[in-house]
Amino acid sequence: MPPAPYETSWTQHLTIDTIALVLHRTLFHPFIASLIPLSLRAQATPYSHPAFILASAYACLVAACHVLAAVNRRVAYGRPRCVDWEDEVVVITGGAGGLGRTLAQVWGMRGASVAVLDVREMDGEGMEMGMGVRWYACDVGDAGQVEEAKGRVEKDLGTPTILINNAGIVNGKPMLALSPTEIERNFRINLLSHFHTIRAFLPAMIRRKNGGTIVTVASILGRLGAANLADYTAAKAGLIAMHASLRAELEHLATSAPIEYIGAANVKTVLVAPGQLSTPLFAGVRTPSRFLGPVVESVELAREIVELVDEGMSGEISMPLYARWVQWLGVLPVGLQRVIRGLSGLDGAMRGFKPGEGKQS
Incomplete structure (x- = not known):
């Protein structure tokens, strides 16, 4: 008798990301790696013994990788x-x-x-999230509404210093099935809204000594493309390029701009390019592989974003594990790329999607 739909196996939680996390915190951690030669010495293993030499070399290699990673980040x-x-x-x-x-x-x-900017009103539960949380009705794809919302936010809460550009919609249709209205709305919400909000809130950030933080929520699909997502992936690809250009402009301002732009060097930028998220935006979509491409829980991604913003750092966040290496797909022979795409099931993932469910989020 087949299991009930709600019954799941414990193996669904075993993913390549879980394995990588365990290794990162054990064998690939400098402290754990250093314990191996120390343990060998505790057993009176001679310094010249091959096991001790290899363990010491491994510990040094792991420590060097962590140091170089920290230097690279700085x-x-x-x-x-x-x-x-x-x-x-x-x-x-x-x-x-x-x-x-x-x-x-x-x-x-x-x-x-x-300050939450959204066309959808927050329900009662959402309004109880904290005394400082306020909802402002705003279509972020409309530059005029963004400017109006900016004035209200500054009046109620003060000058914004952290901007999370997260709004998005999904049509989930083949290119030839998209109407001009759907295409235009996609680019207004998924791409142009970022330009509207950055133009509205960035000037105040670069004028304050302590700068601010801008988080751009894109998607790994912006690097891959996918069937039935031409409009969505094109917009997300635009965001990835926009983020790189924004970083370059801020660096230029920091080195050559007048004194009134004193905070340009302290405006941090974070690019978020995750795989499939467990949100209503992609309702009905099934991941081709739970092991290699697990669905990212929004809580896990939010934790990474909050941590980086709290640290006051710039950076890039890509989850799950494959999202960090997917750019290397582009250097492979085109024939091999096609085989990998076919095996991954990427272009068939939208078959379970129901048009109309991917509302703005």
């Missing part, structure tokens, strides 16, 4: 800015549901000042 993103939650005001687009709602809940429970 060179790439500079010093962290000081995040003082008494002075920070968070703006989250699409914060009435999905990932944005989770982020609003986290910062709201901390008592932070949070």
Whole structure:
């Protein structure tokens, strides 16, 4: 007799990401790696013994990799800015549901000042997330509404210092089935809204000495493309390029701009490019492989974002594990790329999607 639909096996929680996390915190951790030669010495293993030499070399290699990673991060993103939650005001687009709602809940429970910009009104449960959480009706694809919302946020909460560009929609249709209205709305919400909010909130950040933080929520699909997602992936690819250009412009301002742009060096940028999220945006979509491409829980992704914002650092967040290495697919022979795409099931993942369910989030 087949199991009931709600019954699942414990093996569903065993993924390549879980294995990688365990290895990262054990064999690939400098402290654990250093214990191996120390344990051998505790057993009176001679220094010249091959086992001790190999263990010592491995420990040095692991430690060197961690040091180089830290140096690379500092060179790439500079010093962290000081995040003082008494002075920070968070703006989250699409914060009435999905990932944005989770982020609003986290910062709201901390008592932070949070402004949620969304066309959907937050329900009673959402409004109880924290005393500093407020909802502002705003279509972020409309530049005029964004400017109006900016004025209200500044009046109610103060000058925004952290911008989470999260709003998004999914049509989930073949390219030839998309109407001009659907295509236009896709780009307004998924791409142009980022330009509207950055143009509205960035000027105040670069004028303050302590700068601010801009988080761009894109998607790994922006690097891959996928069937039935031409409009969505094109917009997300645009976000990835926009993020790189924004970083370059901020670095230019920091080195050559007038004194009134003193905070440009302290405006941190975070690019979030996850795989499939467990949000209503992709309702009905089934991951081709639970082991190699597990669905990312919005709580897990929110934790990574919150941690990086709290640290005052720039960076890139890609989950699950394959999302960090997917760019290397582009250097492979085209024929091999086609085989890998076929085996992954990427282009058939949208078969279970029901058009109309991917509402703005």
